[in-house]
Each structure stands twice: as structure tokens, then as C-alpha cells.
Amino acid sequence: MVKDKKQQQSEDSQQQADLQIQEELAQELAARTEDLQRTRADFENYRKRMEQEKQTARSSGEMSAILKLLPVIDNIERAIGYMPEELKENKWAQGISGLAKNLEKSFDSMNLRRIDAAPGTAFNPELHEAIQFDEEAEGDHEIIAEELQAGYVLNGLPIRHAMVKVTKK
Structure with missing residues (x-):
């Protein structure tokens, strides 16, 4: 009976030790x-x-790359704008015009859009930069009289404001 009691105590101690080890392992696992x-x-x-x-x-x-190309686009557009009437049918001149159209398509694919700055458009300081102002005009609303340099928006954010002449209407 003494052996049974000692054996029972030993088994209880072993179970407690096993439970303690299990608890420690569970905590470590957690x-x-x-x-x-x-x-x-x-x-x-x-x-x-x-x-x-x-x-x-x-x-x-x-x-950065687009900003470096914009002056080139401006120059091509100026050259096309100043093209003499007698050269409009010239193949070389038509090639330059085609180049401008191809660049525009490429820019469209890159989500680069030209800012609307046509005469009569409402002036928006977030998109337009007033370079000239018609002091003699009278009216309540500022509108664009002339676009001096194109502006562009990339992915909805202006990267270059359109430079415009503003008048009142």
C-alpha cells in the first residue's frame, strides 16, 4: 500500500509535470x-x-520624360501653324503634320491630355496661367481670349498650365 501511495504520488507528479510542459509548449506555440x-x-x-x-x-x-518632350511638341505645332499655304500639299509638310498627330496619339495612350484653352473657355487658375490680361474689357467673368502655349494634364493632374491671354465678358 505504501508502494501504491508512492506510485500514485509519482504518477500525480509526472502528470503535473506533463501538464506544465504542455502548458509551456502551448504558450510557446501561441x-x-x-x-x-x-x-x-x-x-x-x-x-x-x-x-x-x-x-x-x-x-x-x-x-520627367514628357516634360522634356513638350517644348519639342510646341515647336512642331508652331511650325505647322506658320506653314505657308502653298506648302500644305507638300509631302514633307504633310509628314510633319502626321508626326504631330502620331505624337498626340502616343500621348493619349499615356493618359496625357491637352488642357482646353480655346477662346471663350472660362478661365480656371488650376489649369490656366494668365500671361496677358485685357485691362479694357468689362464684365464679371474671366474668359480666355487666346491660348499662348498649350498646357497638359497627366493622369488628371496638371503638369504644365496652359499660358493664356484673359479678358472679361
């Missing part, structure tokens, strides 16, 4: 699981941030 979940979340956030930075860098490079 801690490791939490660490793993946190690491996964951190990695997912890192991946999203890197994707965003990559997109920002791509957009910045695209905008």
Missing part, C-alpha cells in the same frame, strides 16, 4: 504563431510599399 502572423503582415506591408514606390518612380520618370 507566441510563435503570433510572431509568424506579425512577420507575414510586415512582409505584406513591405511588399505593398515597394510596389507603391515602384509605381511612384515609374510615374516620376514618365512625367
Whole structure:
């Protein structure tokens, strides 16, 4: 009977030790699981941030390249605008006009749009820059009298304001 009691105590001690070990292992498993979940979340956030930075860098490079090309487009458009009437049927002159149209199509595919600054359009300081102002005109509304230089919007954001002459109506 003494052996049974000692054996019983030994078994109880062993069970308590086993329970304690199980508890410690369960706590460690929970801690490791939490660490793993946190690491996964951190990695997912890192991946999203890197994707965003990559997109920002791509957009910045695209905008920089476009801004460098805009003066070339301006010069081509000026040359077409000053083309003498007798050269309008010339193949070379038509090629230059075709070049301007191709550039416009390429810009459309890049989501680059020309700002509407046609005469009679309402002046919008977010899109237009008033270079000249008709002081003698009278009226309540500022409207564009003439577009002096084209402005452009890339992905909905102005990258170069249209330079205009403003009058009142």
C-alpha cells in the first residue's frame, strides 16, 4: 500500500509535470504563431510599399520624360501653324503634320491630355496661367481670349498650365 501511495504520488507528479510542459509548449506555440502572423503582415506591408514606390518612380520618370518632350511638341505645332499655304500639299509638310498627330496619339495612350484653352473657355487658375490680361474689357467673368502655349494634364493632374491671354465678358 505504501508502494501504491508512492506510485500514485509519482504518477500525480509526472502528470503535473506533463501538464506544465504542455502548458509551456502551448504558450510557446501561441507566441510563435503570433510572431509568424506579425512577420507575414510586415512582409505584406513591405511588399505593398515597394510596389507603391515602384509605381511612384515609374510615374516620376514618365512625367520627367514628357516634360522634356513638350517644348519639342510646341515647336512642331508652331511650325505647322506658320506653314505657308502653298506648302500644305507638300509631302514633307504633310509628314510633319502626321508626326504631330502620331505624337498626340502616343500621348493619349499615356493618359496625357491637352488642357482646353480655346477662346471663350472660362478661365480656371488650376489649369490656366494668365500671361496677358485685357485691362479694357468689362464684365464679371474671366474668359480666355487666346491660348499662348498649350498646357497638359497627366493622369488628371496638371503638369504644365496652359499660358493664356484673359479678358472679361
